[in-house]
Amino acid sequence: MNKMTHNGPIFVVGAPRSGTTLLQRMLRSHPRISSPTGESHFFIPLLRDEARYGDLSRVENVRLLLEQMHGLWAEFLDTDFHGVRFEVDAMARAIHARGATRMSDILDALFRINAEGEGKTRWLDKTPYYIHHIPTLLAAYPDAQVVHIIRDGRDAALSMLERAADIRVFNTDACARLWKRYVESGQGAGKQLAPHQYFELRYEDILREPGASVRGLCAFLGEEFSEKVIDFQKSRDPKTKTPLLKQGLQESNREKWRSSMTPRQIRTFESIAGDTLRTCGYELAYPMRPLNLLDRSINEIHQRVMARLNPHPKDPRFKR
Numbered sequence: 001m002n003k004m005t006h007n008g009p010i011f012v013v014g015a016p017r018s019g020t021t022l023l024q025r026m027l028r029s030h031p032r033i034s035s036p037t038g039e040s041h042f043f044i045p046l047l048r049d050e051a052r053y054g055d056l057s058r059v060e061n062v063r064l065l066l067e068q069m070h071g072l073w074a075e076f077l078d079t080d081f082h083g084v085r086f087e088v089d090a091m092a093r094a095i096h097a098r099g100a101t102r103m104s105d106i107l108d109a110l111f112r113i114n115a116e117g118e119g120k121t122r123w124l125d126k127t128p129y130y131i132h133h134i135p136t137l138l139a140a141y142p143d144a145q146v147v148h149i150i151r152d153g154r155d156a157a158l159s160m161l162e163r164a165a166d167i168r169v170f171n172t173d174a175c176a177r178l179w180k181r182y183v184e185s186g187q188g189a190g191k192q193l194a195p196h197q198y199f200e201l202r203y204e205d206i207l208r209e210p211g212a213s214v215r216g217l218c219a220f221l222g223e224e225f226s227e228k229v230i231d232f233q234k235s236r237d238p239k240t241k242t243p244l245l246k247q248g249l250q251e252s253n254r255e256k257w258r259s260s261m262t263p264r265q266i267r268t269f270e271s272i273a274g275d276t277l278r279t280c281g282y283e284l285a286y287p288m289r290p291l292n293l294l295d296r297s298i299n300e301i302h303q304r305v306m307a308r309l310n311p312h313p314k315d316p317r318f319k320r
Contacts, residue, residue, distance in 0.1 A: 006122075006143065006145065006221065006222040006223075007121060007122050007143075008122075008141060008142075008143030008144050008145060009108065009111070009122075009123055009124070009125065009141050009143075009144040009145075010027070010033065010122065010123070010124040010125070010144070010145050010146075010147060010221065011124070011125055011126075011127075011130055011134075011137055011144060011145070011146050011147070012024055012027070012124060012125070012126040012147045012149065013126075013127070013128055013129075013130050013131035013134070013146060013147070013148050013149075013186060014128055014131065014148055014149040014150060014151070014182065014186070015128065015131075015150075015151070015153070015156055015178065015179045015182035015183055016128055016156070016159075016160055016167050016178070016182070017151070017156045017159035017160050017163070017167070018128075018149055018150060018151035018156050018179075018182075018203060019149045019151050019203035019206065020126050020128050020149055021126065022203075022206075023126070023147065023149050023206075024037070024124065024126035025037075025232050026206075026214070026229045026230070026232040027124055027217075027229060028124065028232075029226075029228045029229055029231075029232040030218075030223060030226050030228060030229050031120075031226055031228065032120055032121045032122050032223060033120060033121075033122050033123070033124055033223070034083060034111075034114060034115035034118045034120035034122065034123050034124065035123065035124035035125065035126065036076065036080035036081050036082070036111075036114070036125070037080045037082065038075070038076045038079070038080035039076070039125075039126060039127040039128070040073070040076060040125050040127050041073065041076070041127055041129075042069060042072070042073055042076075042107075043107060043125070043127070043130065043133075043137065043140075044130065044133045044136060044137075046065075046069070046103055046107065047103055047104065047107075047136060047140055048136075050102070050103040053065045053103070055101075056100070056101050056102060056103065056106060057101040059092055059093065059096040062092045062095055062096055062100075062106060063088060063089065063092035065103075065106065066088045066091055066092050066095075067088050070086065070088060081114045082114070082117075082118060083113070083114040083115060083116065083117025083118035083119075083120070084113050084114045084117040091110070091113070094109075094113055095109045095110060095113070103140075104140035104141060108123075108141070111123035111125070128182070131148065131182055131185050131186045131189075132182075132185050134146055134186070134189035134190075134193075134198075135189060135192075138193070138197065144197070145196070145197055145198075145199070145220070145221060146186075146189075146190070146193070146197060146198045146199070147199050147201070147217065147220075147221075148186040148187070148190060148198065148199065148200045148201075149200075149201055149202070149203055149206075150183055150186075150200060150201070150202050150203065150280050151202070151203035151204070152203075152204060152254065152255070152257070152277070152280075152282050153175075153176065153179040153180070153183070153269060153273050153276070153277055153282075154257035154261060154266065154269050154270075154277075155254060155255065155256050155257050156175070156179050157172055157175035157176065157179065157257070157261075157265075157269055158256055158257055158260055158261065160175045160178070160179075161175065164306075164310075165310045165312070168307060168312060169303070170302060170303050170306035170307065170310075171299050171302050171303055171306075172261075172265045172268045172269050172299075173268055173272060173291070173295075173296070173299035173300075173303070174299070174303045175269070176268065176269040176272035176273040177272055177273070179273055179276075180272065180273040180276045183276055183280065184276060186200075187200070187279075196220070199217065199220040199221075201213055201216070201217060202280070202281065203254070204254045204255075206249065207249055207250065207251045207253060207254055208251060208254075210230045210249055211230065214229045214230055217229075230249070231248070232248070258285075263286075266285050266286065267286050267289075268291060268295070268299070270284050270285065270286055270288055271288060271289055271290055271291040272291060274288035275288070
């Protein structure tokens with residue numbers, strides 16, 4: 001085993017449609033790393049609301065917490081853990097027996113119990129919006145490591161628009177602003193962290209040079225390199241929203257924007273997020289110019305109208 005091996009949590013973050021699910025699937029194929037196959041969404045709200053659950057050294061309060069978690073996040077807890085069956089009473093007793101008395105310890109125990117059920121040592125969570133809460137996660141888990149995956153925002157925008165109603169973006173302008181906000185949030189947090197806490201890699205580099213990319217990532221995580229991460233376990237879910245998970249790595253799944261975006265869409269994206277694209281090592285197709293006021297206003301109105309015509313149900317699972 002690598003003498004630099006860590007056992008702390010791993011948080012995979014990134015802008016929507018940037019390869020976070022692919023990276024999750026790859027890393028959970030590592031012999032030591034466990035990960036649910038969905039997104040938790042509950043770390044931030046639960047860590048912030050810890051006081052409402054009272055003394056968590058009492059098993060009845062842990063049981064109440066787990067009951068409320070199941071009420072809000074049943075789909076994740078029932079279907080995305082693959083090493084344990086989430087049964088409230090049994091889980092409350094198991095967590096209490098481990099001496100967990102704080103919210104961070106209880107969530108850690110839950111994920112560790114699942115990891116042990118899979119014969120793994122370490123756990124990973126992939127929830128893209130946690131990129132805006134990296135300091136909160138590291139305050140709760142000082143030994144955690146954050147992996148930020150970045151994809152060319154123009155390709156990410158094409159993929160976002162295919163799921164516009166889910167992601168709540170309805171034109172290229174909105175995609176560019178969302179992508180820029182996520183990427184800059186992650187990079188801003190990363191600048192404040194030590195090299196062993198934060199790691200960036202590009203989606204395109206994984207496709208082009210998977211061996212080198214995975215070796216670099218494993219070195220950061222303090223894990224032995226494993227070919228299983230490259231030849232990862234493919235998804236058998238017919239409802240998956242990420243077809244690449246069924247096929248494995250496809251080098252051609254990049255720069256689709258060159259043929260699928262109109263010149264107007266490319267100029268719009270680059271006018272908003274061109275500086276961030278360049279910072280991340282992506283070349284611009286056009287000289288960067290600010291978006292004119294009329295176009296900006298039209299885009300904002302379109303985004304608002306489409307959001308109203310496609311209401312998103314109020315869902316406490318996605319509390320930010």
